[in-house]
Amino acid sequence: MRILLLSLLVIVLSVPVFSQQKTAVLVIDIQKFYFPGGSLPLVEPEKAAAQAARVVEKARMSHIPVIFIQHNSSTGMEISDIVKPLPGETIFTKKEINSFYGTGLLEHLRKLEVDTLVICGMQTHMCIEAAVRAAHDYEFKVILVHDACATRDLSFGGREVAAADVQTTVLAAMKSYAAIVSAEEWTRK
Numbered sequence: 621m622r623i624l625l626l627s628l629l630v631i632v633l634s635v636p637v638f639s640q641q642k643t644a645v646l647v648i649d650i651q652k653f654y655f656p657g658g659s660l661p662l663v664e665p666e667k668a669a670a671q672a673a674r675v676v677e678k679a680r681m682s683h684i685p686v687i688f689i690q691h692n693s694s695t696g697m698e699i700s701d702i703v704k705p706l707p708g709e710t711i712f713t714k715k716e717i718n719s720f721y722g723t724g725l726l727e728h729l730r731k732l733e734v735d736t737l738v739i740c741g742m743q744t745h746m747c748i749e750a751a752v753r754a755a756h757d758y759e760f761k762v763i764l765v766h767d768a769c770a771t772r773d774l775s776f777g778g779r780e781v782a783a784a785d786v787q788t789t790v791l792a793a794m795k796s797y798a799a800i801v802s803a804e805e806w807t808r809k
Contacts, residue, residue, distance in 0.1 A: 648741030653696025663783035668770035740768035
């Protein structure tokens with residue numbers, strides 16, 4: 621009987637505690653220059669950052685690695701206090717739109733044996749879209765937390781496009797590359 625119980629205990633202890641053990645959260649460019657008073661303010665960045673903070677908190681509680689991407693800038697480069705990295709969390713600084721380009725992100729994810737990336741951040745139509753597509757191309761399963769992302773009004777050809785329409789259009793295009801979920805949906809898991 622003791623041997624059977626010990627055998628069962630060994631089996632139970634060898635089962636992973638979280639099914640998300642190969643998941644990482646990627647927080648992209650939630651930086652001060654995107655907030656009111658910054659050099660490139662977005663529409664409602666505070667709301668998106670608050671939702672990103674929920675995702676980060678859930679990841680930390682679940683022992684899922686949180687990786688921060690920070691776009692190099694002469695002003696406002698600091699990561700917002702809303703999602704402030706903890707000591708020991710990884711931060712990559714990039715010079716380009718794509719978080720993988722010119723950084724050690726891909727190598728770091730492979731070292732951690734990550735197969736699923738949960739992505740949130742700023743700007744949806746630029747750095748978020750680039751990261752989602754690149755992650756898909758590198759064969760990661762991608763989960764995009766749509767309400768933890770923010771963008772801005774754009775214009776082209778004399779037409780103005782409201783941030784809400786930019787967000788909807790980009791998300792509609794990215795659903796081919798990622799599962800699109802809300803912060804509420806992801807944090808309930």
